[in-house]
Amino acid sequence: MKVTLKEIARRAGVTANTVSRALNNRGGISEATQKRILQIAREMNYIPDRIASSLRSKKSNLVGVMVPDISNPYYADIIRGIEDGAFENGFQILLSISQEDQTREWNIIDQFRSLRVEGVLLMPSYESRELIQTIADLSIPCVLINRRYMGYEIPFVMPDNVNGIRQAVSHLVGKGHERIGFLNGHPGSMTSQIRYNAFTESIRESGLELAQCPSVMCAGSYASACEKTKELIQNHSSLTAIMCFSDLLAFGAYKAIRENDLSIPDDIAVVGFDDIELSTIVSPPLTTVQIPRYNMGRAAMKQLLKSMNKESSLSSGEYMETKLIVRNST
Amino acid sequence: MKVTLKEIARRAGVTANTVSRALNNRGGISEATQKRILQIAREMNYIPDRIASSLRSKKSNLVGVMVPDISNPYYADIIRGIEDGAFENGFQILLSISQEDQTREWNIIDQFRSLRVEGVLLMPSYESRELIQTIADLSIPCVLINRRYMGYEIPFVMPDNVNGIRQAVSHLVGKGHERIGFLNGHPGSMTSQIRYNAFTESIRESGLELAQCPSVMCAGSYASACEKTKELIQNHSSLTAIMCFSDLLAFGAYKAIRENDLSIPDDIAVVGFDDIELSTIVSPPLTTVQIPRYNMGRAAMKQLLKSMNKESSLSSGEYMETKLIVRNST
């Protein structure tokens, strides 16, 4: 049978109310009785019923986390950061996978609301403005990760893409490269645009000729990266380096370069973005821009807690510093 | 303000009860009123309060899923299967990451109980017998994934490791290999034992001499695999093939083989286990034993639903069929 406050109260010869105060350490109780009650609760293997507790107190201690794809180690690390942050603050996360599917996203938000989450951490898909608008209208505390939406006063945490690209380009330029290609990601993604702009800007800053630094977009998959890289190097045989939107795409580039009987880094140097574990495993190990994923998760949770406590009514954004990791592909 | 049944009832000129029946399509109501109520509910943007509903109905529609590590794409696919299965049956999953940490595991179980999950899907760490015992004692419907515990009547879903290894060994033998090494995983893991036994058994079945087929264990990481493979090929220079516990370890073996200036597959063939995405990306693409991860997740969910409906009081186990994927490493 289920152990309830009432049961414990009966055994302890007090009322449920007193037991509740003892267990929640809410004071207004003598140390002796509290100790006795705690003892009895332990003996009876009591587990508080958070369903009931939430209903009455209107505090669920739940935070909703919506992530597009769990297979991607990129998100996995962020989630770990979020979880640790939540745990330390007595919150539990409700993790839901949207698979970049808008219908699913709406479902997930409804479920979050239905379970009375106290806040949400979102990594929304490309076009989720309406969703974000709804969240805002409902005034559910919210922090965006990886993306920001201009025109909305919603806090966000994302990598400093611009500086990351700049670090990579500077490195290549420092190595003497003057003809650098850019293998970009999915056309619809905001991040693609940001990184592309950062790339052209960095090229300009370095005094290189943009005309010598062509770029292509690919669908975002390994296979598409390989295909597009082939086009890139066949159309621009003078390229000596390729900057990639992500590590995964860099691996596609690896394949393309190899299949053209060129070598890395001697014929073409390659730089990735993300620093996933795999980057140390491939050969040659990939030079890449590291994103502090775990810390991004923690930072997001921290911001959310602030929002929830209404500490800052002003929306605040945070750009996380990237770091260039030099390995043997450059 | 929060929209409740009562609010809707007031607007519709009925009682909360009637609204409840309308929304839950529970019958005993005229089509006209139901329609009207649904309409009003939609207009008011009503979201059912599952906290309250659970408390009263004693049905949370929640299933707890405990997974050791979310970074591992192996688990990610299983989780997708679970989620899809849950979704189709009106359940939501509560996903928690144990990080193979026992304390955390206990915490997670307590949280599951606290939120009144109706069942749990567990991928427990090496030594969690006590935990499993507790679950059993509480008679919480439960299905284990990847592991089974002898002596407990708990349903499980796991890959057919024995046949998987057999498929791989047969393949190698068919290619003419007679000296096959086995790079095993973490010593404490049950799966390591199973696969090791399956390996020696397969070698015997194939008529090969076990003495020519040495095996080593490694800590389970990429680096440890590399190190142990070096030892293996240095101590047994006649080896022409290595069967690996997992794809990740196979990549460690790749590195070791390369650093010994040997080539894959000409000098040494390599077979992995799991078929993670990466296997197609490395070069040469890895021959490996595919585990139907997504379907394992679905199967586990299916079993759990059965347990929850008490359809089968008998514990049932399920071994999922593996499939050899031949690529260029053999």
Added chain:
DNA sequence: TTGTATGCGTTATCAG
């Protein structure tokens, strides 16, 4: 077909 009364397990607000 609909309404009324009751309780799920807990916490909040009083009063004692």
Added chain:
DNA sequence: CTGATAACGCATACAA
């Protein structure tokens, strides 16, 4: 310091 009482939002049983 402790107890009595009500309320959270919903679903169940029964009455009308």
